[in-house]
Amino acid sequence: xxxxxxxxxxxxxxxxxxxxxxxxxxxxxxxxxxxxxxxxxxxxxxxxxxxxxxxxxxxxxxxxxxxxxxxxxxxxxxxxxxxxxxxxxxxxxxxxxxxxxxxxxxxxxxxxx
Amino acid sequence: xxxxxxxxxxxxxxxxxxxxxxxxxxxxxxxxxxxxxxxxxxxxxxxxxxxxxxxxxxxxxxxxxxxxxxxxxxxxxxxxxxxxxxxxxxxxxxxxxxxxxxxxxxxxxxxxxx
Numbered sequence: 001x002x003x004x005x006x007x008x009x010x011x012x013x014x015x016x017x018x019x020x021x022x023x024x025x026x027x028x029x030x031x032x033x034x035x036x037x038x039x040x041x042x043x044x045x046x047x048x049x050x051x052x053x054x055x056x057x058x059x060x061x062x063x064x065x066x067x068x069x070x071x072x073x074x075x076x077x078x079x080x081x082x083x084x085x086x087x088x089x090x091x092x093x094x095x096x097x098x099x100x101x102x103x104x105x106x107x108x109x110x111x112x113x
Numbered sequence: 114x115x116x117x118x119x120x121x122x123x124x125x126x127x128x129x130x131x132x133x134x135x136x137x138x139x140x141x142x143x144x145x146x147x148x149x150x151x152x153x154x155x156x157x158x159x160x161x162x163x164x165x166x167x168x169x170x171x172x173x174x175x176x177x178x179x180x181x182x183x184x185x186x187x188x189x190x191x192x193x194x195x196x197x198x199x200x201x202x203x204x205x206x207x208x209x210x211x212x213x214x215x216x217x218x219x220x221x222x223x224x225x226x227x
Contacts, residue, residue, distance in 0.1 A: 004155070032214050043117070043204055043218030044156070089156060098169040100146065100177040103156040 003027055006090050006104025013111050020078040021107045022088035023066065025072065031090035034101070035075050038087045048075075048087075079110045115139065117219035119205050125225045131193040134222045138187070145188050146208075146216060147180060154190040159203075162188060163210070176201075195226045224227030 005025045013019045020021065023033075031052055037071045038046035050064040057064045063076040077084055090104040119139045121182040133226050138145050158172040164185035173180070177196070182188040192199050202223050206216040 006155075034214070036218075041220065043206075043220045045218065046215065049214075091156075093214055098161050100158040100161055100169060100172070101214075101216060102144075102158070103148075103157075105153070105155045 003112065004090060004092050004104045005100045006107060008107060010108040011110070012078045013077075013109065015080065015082060015113050017080050017111075019075075019080045019109055019111070021075045021088055021090070022072065022107070023074065023087055024070075024072045024102050025092050027092070027094070027102075028071070029094045029096075030096050031100075032093045032099075033064070033066065033073050034091050034093075036060075036089040036091060036103075038089065038106075044089055045052070077109075080109075082111045082113050085109055085111050117127055117205055117207050119203075119219040119222050121128055121144065121222060122220065123223045123225075125227065129194045131191065132195055132224060134190045134192075134203050134205075136188045136190070136205030136207075136219060136226070138195070139217055141147040141209070142207035142208040142217075143185070144208040144216075145182060145211050146206040147188070147190055147202050148218075150204065150221075150222055151198075156204065159190075183213070190209055193224055195224075197226050200226045 033041035035047045038044040038045045061078045066073045091101040120135045130177040135194045145162040162182040179191045202221040203223045206217045208216045
């Protein structure tokens, strides 16, 4: 079963708009939630990450909102730009020895000029 | 600082053949992970090395997959014999020993089995 569910599968946003991607998880042992950005032909690159002791983390135009009780977290991209067009993956990991990442299925974001 | 590199970038093989993928992690990174993304699905964990030791092989699909990391530097992932369902993009990631979660990914190897 999929441990991290991501939506939507694809998203089209106009330049200057807000892009919102949502993820939900089941395993309460997860305690680290990163977002990765992937451009065509490149590997996923760490964009921003949050731990469950905070409800929001902001880095530039990118913000993660975290709702521990609902077991949900989301990525908000403010003032979206065409250069933000990429595939975004949410992920989660546990603070046990191995710390492997469990990924969502990805969201293809297209920001139209 | 050089990033994670993977070779080849693409590989097309026939069912039943053997393929070996290579990953060179960032220098000094003791953690090395292999992941795979089958088209349209999530990126799935395959296995994890710390230095030359396999720490977690729980994601390996079956015994047709063999991973090695000789000397704790580069790693290889061999698929023998390849099946159609092995097609996908294979990613390698590395991270420092004490910051395992900060994983840096390579560009991936796209494997197509026909």
